[in-house]
Amino acid sequence: MRPARKPIAFSQRLFFASFSNGAPVRWGSTHLLGSSEPLRPSLRTSGTIAAPVKQGGDRGASGFFGGPEGRNRREAPPRVYITGMFIALGAILMFFAALVSAWVVRRGLGNTDWQPIVLPRVVWLNTLILVASSLTIAYSRHCLVVNRDPEHRHWWGVTAILGMLFLTGQLLAWRQLLAAGLFLASSPSSSFFYVLTAAHGLHILGGVAALLLLTLHTPCRVTRDTATRVIALYWHFLGALWVSIFALLWWEGSK
Amino acid sequence: MNSASRAAPAARDTWAEAPQGLLRRYVFSTDHKMIGLQYFFLALIAVTVGVVLSLLMRFHLVWPSAHLPLITGGLMTPEQYLALVTMHGSLMVFFVLTTAPQSALGNYFLPLQIGAPDMAFPRLNMLSFWLTLLAFLVMLSAFCVPGGAPISGWTAYPPLSGITDITGPGEGLGQSLWIFSIMVFCVGSLLGAINFIATTIDLRAPGMTLMRMPLTVWAWFVTAILSLLAFAVLFAGAILLLLDRLAGTSFFLPAGLVISGELETRGGGSPLLWQHLFWFFGHPEVYIAIVPGMGMVSHILANFSRKPVFGYRVMALAICAIGFLGFTLWGHHMFVSGMSPYSSLAFSFLTLSIGVPSAVKTFNWLGTLWGGRIQFQTPMLFAIGFVSFFVTGGLSGIFLAQPAIDTELHATYYVVAHFHIVMGVAAIFGIFAATYYWFPKMFGRKTNDLLGKLHFWLTFAGAYGIFMPMHFVGLAGGVRRYADSTGAKYLAALQPLHRFMTIAAFVTAAAQLVFFYNFFVSLKKGRPASDNPWNATTLEWATPSPPPHGNFSGEFPKVYRAPYEYSVPGAPRDFLPQHLPPESEFAESGSTS
Numbered sequence: 055m056r057p058a059r060k061p062i063a064f065s066q067r068l069f070f071a072s073f074s075n076g077a078p079v080r081w082g083s084t085h086l087l088g089s090s091e092p093l094r095p096s097l098r099t100s101g102t103i104a105a106p107v108k109q110g111g112d113r114g115a116s117g118f119f120g121g122p123e124g125r126n127r128r129e130a131p132p133r134v135y136i137t138g139m140f141i142a143l144g145a146i147l148m149f150f151a152a153l154v155s156a157w158v159v160r161r162g163l164g165n166t167d168w169q170p171i172v173l174p175r176v177v178w179l180n181t182l183i184l185v186a187s188s189l190t191i192a193y194s195r196h197c198l199v200v201n202r203d204p205e206h207r208h209w210w211g212v213t214a215i216l217g218m219l220f221l222t223g224q225l226l227a228w229r230q231l232l233a234a235g236l237f238l239a240s241s242p243s244s245s246f247f248y249v250l251t252a253a254h255g256l257h258i259l260g261g262v263a264a265l266l267l268l269t270l271h272t273p274c275r276v277t278r279d280t281a282t283r284v285i286a287l288y289w290h291f292l293g294a295l296w297v298s299i300f301a302l303l304w305w306e307g308s309k
Numbered sequence: 310m311n312s313a314s315r316a317a318p319a320a321r322d323t324w325a326e327a328p329q330g331l332l333r334r335y336v337f338s339t340d341h342k343m344i345g346l347q348y349f350f351l352a353l354i355a356v357t358v359g360v361v362l363s364l365l366m367r368f369h370l371v372w373p374s375a376h377l378p379l380i381t382g383g384l385m386t387p388e389q390y391l392a393l394v395t396m397h398g399s400l401m402v403f404f405v406l407t408t409a410p411q412s413a414l415g416n417y418f419l420p421l422q423i424g425a426p427d428m429a430f431p432r433l434n435m436l437s438f439w440l441t442l443l444a445f446l447v448m449l450s451a452f453c454v455p456g457g458a459p460i461s462g463w464t465a466y467p468p469l470s471g472i473t474d475i476t477g478p479g480e481g482l483g484q485s486l487w488i489f490s491i492m493v494f495c496v497g498s499l500l501g502a503i504n505f506i507a508t509t510i511d512l513r514a515p516g517m518t519l520m521r522m523p524l525t526v527w528a529w530f531v532t533a534i535l536s537l538l539a540f541a542v543l544f545a546g547a548i549l550l551l552l553d554r555l556a557g558t559s560f561f562l563p564a565g566l567v568i569s570g571e572l573e574t575r576g577g578g579s580p581l582l583w584q585h586l587f588w589f590f591g592h593p594e595v596y597i598a599i600v601p602g603m604g605m606v607s608h609i610l611a612n613f614s615r616k617p618v619f620g621y622r623v624m625a626l627a628i629c630a631i632g633f634l635g636f637t638l639w640g641h642h643m644f645v646s647g648m649s650p651y652s653s654l655a656f657s658f659l660t661l662s663i664g665v666p667s668a669v670k671t672f673n674w675l676g677t678l679w680g681g682r683i684q685f686q687t688p689m690l691f692a693i694g695f696v697s698f699f700v701t702g703g704l705s706g707i708f709l710a711q712p713a714i715d716t717e718l719h720a721t722y723y724v725v726a727h728f729h730i731v732m733g734v735a736a737i738f739g740i741f742a743a744t745y746y747w748f749p750k751m752f753g754r755k756t757n758d759l760l761g762k763l764h765f766w767l768t769f770a771g772a773y774g775i776f777m778p779m780h781f782v783g784l785a786g787g788v789r790r791y792a793d794s795t796g797a798k799y800l801a802a803l804q805p806l807h808r809f810m811t812i813a814a815f816v817t818a819a820a821q822l823v824f825f826y827n828f829f830v831s832l833k834k835g836r837p838a839s840d841n842p843w844n845a846t847t848l849e850w851a852t853p854s855p856p857p858h859g860n861f862s863g864e865f866p867k868v869y870r871a872p873y874e875y876s877v878p879g880a881p882r883d884f885l886p887q888h889l890p891p892e893s894e895f896a897e898s899g900s901t902s
Contacts, residue, residue, distance in 0.1 A: 131511060134429040138507040145499050145541045152545035152586060159582050160560060167559070167577035239557035242577065249548065 132280040139284045143291050146257065150295060153253065154302065157246045161306070169241040172307045173300075174230040180223035181300050184258075187216035188293040191286050198282055207269065210282070213289070214265035217258060224255050243306070250299055254292070261289050328858075339431035340858055344438050345417030346751070348408050351442060355404035358449070360818055362397040366390060367811040371804070373793040381457075388478050390792035391460035395479075396452070398463030399487065401733065402594065403494055404445050409740045410601035411536070412441065412501055415529040418747065419505060421849035422523050424514025424866045424888075426859045429507040433500050440497030448490035451483040459484035462790075464587055467561035467580045468573075471553040475569050488551050495544040498536050505533035514848065516868030520625070521887065523847045523872040524618060527625045528604025531632040532597050538636065539593035546586035553578070584646055588639035595732050596635040599699075600628060602739025603670060606692045609746050610674055612845050613689035614681025615883050617873040620673045627666035627673075634663045644715040653712040660710035667703055671696065682876075687761030688843075691742035694769050695735050701773075702731025705780065720790075723783025726776045734772045741768075741824070748828075749842045753854045754835030760827040764820055771817030778806045844884050847872050851888045 161168055194209035228251070236244045264285050273281045328334055338344060365377055369385045376383040416434065420427055428434045451458045456478045461470040465487065474481030509530045513522070522530075549560040557575065561583045564576025611618045618624055640648060640656030674696050683689070705727040709715050718724060741764075748756050787794065787803050794800035794807070841850040848868070852861050866888035874885040 130429055134507050134511045137511050138430060138503055141503045141506045141537065142499075145503070145537050148538050148541035149545050152542040152589075153549075156545070156549060156560065156582055156586065159579065159585070163577070163579055165564070165577040238552070239559070242559060245552065245558040245560065249552070253548075 130275075132276055135276055135280050135284050136287070139287050143288070146291070146295075150250075150253070150299070153246070153250060154299070157250070157302075160242050160246070165242075167241055168243050170307050170309065171231075171236065171241075171243050171247050171303065173304055174227045176223050176230065177227050177300065177304075180220050180227065181297065183216050183220045183223060184293050184296050187213045187220065188290050190216060191289050195282055195286050198279065210265065211269055214262055214269065217262040217265060217289075221255055221258055221262070224251055227251070247303065250303070254296055254299060257292055257295075261285070261292055264288070337435065339427075339435050341416050341420050341428045341431065341434060342751075342856065342860075344434050345413050345415075347438050348413035348416060348441070351438075351445060352405050352409035352413055355400050355408070355445060359397050359400040359405060360821070362393045362400070364814060364818055366393050366397065367814045369792065370794065371808050371811045373795060385792065387792040388460055389457070391462075391790065392458040392479050392483075394790060395460055395462050395487075396448070396458045399448060399491075402463055402598070403491070404441075404448075406598035406732065406736050407498065407536075407594070408441065410605070410736060410743070411505075411529060411532050411597060412437075412498075414605070414740070414743050414747070415505060415532070415601060416501075417751065418849055419526060419529050420508060420512070421750075421852065421856060421860055422526050422847055423509065423512060423517050424848045424861070424868065425508060425512035426861070426865075428504045429512055430504050434504050437497040437500040437504070440493050440500070444490045444494035444497060447486055447493060451479075451486040451490075454482040454486065456481045456483050459487045464591065465550065465583075466587075467550065467553065467578075467583050468563065468566055468568075471550060471561045471580075471583075472566075472568060472573065473554060475571065485551065485554055488547050488554070492544060492547045492551075495540040495547065498540045499544075502533040502537040502540070505529055506537065509533075514866055514868050517848075517887075518868075520622065521868055521871055522625075523604075524607040524621070524624055524628070525601070525604040527628050528601045531628050532600045535593040535597050535600070535632055535635060539590040539597070542586060543590035546583060546590070549586075550583060581643075581646055581648070584643050585639070588642045589636075591642060592639040593632075593635045595728075596631060598732050598736045599739075600631065602695055602736050602743075603628065603631075603699075605739050605743040605746075606695045607670075607674065607677070608847070609688050609692040609742050610677045610696075611873040611875060612746075612843055613684045613686060613692070614678050615684075615875045616677055616681040617871070617875055618673070619676030619679070620669075621871065621873065623669055624673055627669045630666040631663060631670075634659065634666070638663065641710055641715070644712045645719045650712070657710055657712055661707065664703070664707060667699075671700055671703075687756070687758055687765060688742045688746035690762060690765040690769075691738050691745060694765065695738040695742060697769075698730050698735035698738055698772070702727055702729075702735055706731060718783055720788055721783035722779045722787045722789050725789050726779035726783060729779075730772075730776045734776065738768075741765075744828075746843070747849075748831065748835075749838030750849055750854045750856070752832055752835070753838055754831055755838045755842065756827050756831040756835060760823055764823040764827065767820030767823065768817055771813050771820055774813030775810050775817060778810050782806050782810075841886075844882075846874055846884050846886050848887055851886060 190209045191213040194206050194213060197203075197206035197209060228248070231244070231247070238245055238248045268278075268281055268285065272278070276284075328338065328340075334340075335343065338347075361379075365379065365385075368375070368377065369390060374384070377385055380389060416428070456474055459465070459470070459479045460477050461480065461484065465484070469476050469480065470484055470488075472480070473484075509522075509526060549558075552558045553560050553562060559575040559578040561580050562573065562575050562578045563580060566573035566576065607618050607624055638656050638659040640652055641660045644653050644656075678693075705723070709718060709724065709727055745756055745761055748754070782803050783789075785803055786799060787807075788800070791800070795804065838854050840852065840854055842854075843850075848866050849856075851866050867890075868887045869889065869891055870885060870887055872887055874880075874887075876883045877885050
C-alpha cells in the first residue's frame, strides 16, 4: 500500500516542472537543442504540464534514484549538468546585468566626460560570425541526435573556429579603437566598452576551450550527448548575450 | 549512456569508492562532508581572528592611551583603528557568517538530508573551498603589506577606496588585496551556490518532494539562490572598483576631489553607483547569513519540543518571501547618501514589509514551542537564544527602516548594535545550536551538555551585555567608527557604558574558550553517540555517525512522510523517521491499534 499523497497544485507543478528534466516537459533541453535519447512512450503521450509527474512506486514529484531515468545510484544523473549550466547562466546574466545597469547609471549622470563610441565596422562582422556559430552548433547537435557522427564532428569544429574568429575580430576592433586614441581610461564610455567586451570575450574563450576539449577528448563522466548539450546551451546564451550588448552599444553610438 | 557507465569505474573518486591516502581524504577531498568540515574549521580560524580584532578595538575605545600587543608602535592610531574595523567586518561577514552556516554546515548536511550520496559536482565543490581559502589568505595578507590593512570599512565606499594610497595608509596595496580577495571569494561562493541549487533540484531521494524537505534544506536552497544572484553583482562592482584604482578609469570618482591638498584630475563618476551595486549584494548578504540559521533553528525547535514545526508550509513560504524581498530593499542602507526621498520612502515600505514573513517565522517558532514537551538541552537553548536575538535585533530594525529616524541614528552605535544582534549574534547562535546538534553526527561523539549550558548562559548574558547598552550609546549620539571618543564632552560622558560593554566583550570572548575546550575534548573523549541520539526524524539520522563515504551504506533511503512527524497520535514512539516504510510504522512495537 502506498501512503496517500496530496495532489500537487497545478501552479506548483508548472513552476517546478521547469527545474526537473526528468519531468514530462523538458524545458530548454529536448525541445530547444534536441536529444539523442529517445523519449519514453509515456513522455510522448503525456506532453502536457498537467500530466502526472509520478511514475509509479512511492516516488515523489522528482525523485533522483528511482526517477524516470532509473539510474545507477552511485552516479550523478546527466540532467544535473544541464541544471547546473542553467543555474550558472543565471549568475552570468546577473553579472552582465550589473555591468549594464552601471553603464546606464554612469551614462545617465549626463557628465561631459561621456563620449559615445562609434563602433568599428568589424564588430558587425563579429556579431554575424557569432550568430552563425550558434547555427552551426545547433546543426552539429542535430547531426549527433540523428547519428551522423562525422558531420557532427565537422560542424562542431567549425563552431570552434568561428568562436576563435569572433575573438580575433574583437581584438581587431580593440586595435582600431586604440589606434584612434580611445583607451580604457579615455572616457567612461570607452571604459565600459572594454570591460563589457573583455568580460564577454573571456566567457567566449572559455566556451572555445570547451569546444576544442570535446573535439580532442572524449568526456569520461558524461555522455557526448550531455556534454554537447551543456556546451551548446552555454554557447547560445553567449550569442544572445552578445547580440544584446551589441544592440545597446550600437544604439548608443548611432544616436 | 553506455560510455558513461563504462568510464565510471575508471574515473577517480566516484561516489562509490572512498578515496585512499591521507592527502586525498583530508586535504584534496571531494567528499562533501570533508569539504564541509574544512569550511567549518576555516570559519573557526576566521572567527578567532575576528574576535581578537574586536577585542583590540573595544579595549582601545575605553583605554585609548594604553599600549596594546599586536599593534605596530604599541599605541593605536585612528587609522589602525579603522583598519581593524574594516578587517573585523570583512572577516566576520565573508569568512564566518557566509562560510559557517551555508558553506560548512550546508555542505555537510544538505546531501544527507535529501538522501543524496554527495553534492552534484564534487570537484567544483572542492574548488570552491580552495578559492575561499585563497581569498582568506589574500585578505589576511593585507595586514602584512606596506601601509597595512585597508581603512575604508567592509563596504569599501569610494572615493576613499577608489584612489590609491594618497587617501590614507592601507589604501594602497592593502585595499587592492582586499578587493582581489573579495573577487576570489565571489567566484568560490558562486560555484558553491551552483552546487547547492543543482543538488537540491536533482538529487533528492525518491519520495523527497519539495514539501517534505526539512526546513534546513529550504533555507540552504534559498540562501544559495541569494548567493548566486548577489555575489555575481558584487563581482561586477569589484571589477569596476579595481579598474578605478589600477587603470585610471572613473566609474565611481566624482569631479573636483581634493585629496591631501592635491586635486584629483579624474572625475565625473558616481560614488552612489558603488553604493547601489554594493548594497544590492550587501542586503541579500544579510539574509545569506541569517536564513540558514532560521532553517536550523526550526529544525532543532521541533526536535526538542517533540512537535512538528508549526505551519511548515508557511515557514517554507516565508523563507522564499524573505529571500525575494531581500533583493528589493537594499536602499535602506543608503538613506543618508543623498538619494531621492521618494526612493527612500519606497525602500522604507519594502523594508517594513519584510517584517511580515519575519513575524510569521517568529510566531511559528513560538507556536512550535507551545504545548511541546520541551527538552532544554544545549542545542535547544541556543535555538531559543537565536529567537530571542532575532526578535531583539529585528525590532530595532523597524525603527531604522524609517528614513527620518535613520538619518538621526545612521552614524551612531545604534546601527552597530542593531546589525550585530540580528546578523552577528543571532546567526552565531544558530551556528552554535547547529554545531551542538550535529556534533554527534559529524564526529560520532557527544559534547558535554553541562559545559554546553555554561557556554550558552555566559554567551547569552554576555552578548546582551555588549549590545543592549550599545543602543543607548547610539541614542545618546555616540558616533561609530571614532577611534577615541574621550575628546568631546558629550561623548566622554558615555565612557562608563563603553567600559561596561568592553568588560562584557572580554567575558563573552572568554566564554568561547569553554566552547573550544568542549569541542576539542569531545572530539577525542566524548561519549560515543548512536546513529540517532536525539530521536530525530530526518534522513541525516538514518545513517551511521559519522556517515561513510557515499553517505548511506547499503540501501539508499526512500522518503515516506513529512520531515517533522513528532508525537504522531497512535504511533508507538514519539517520532516517525522520514525513511520508515508505512507498513513497519506500527509493526515495530509489535502491536496494532
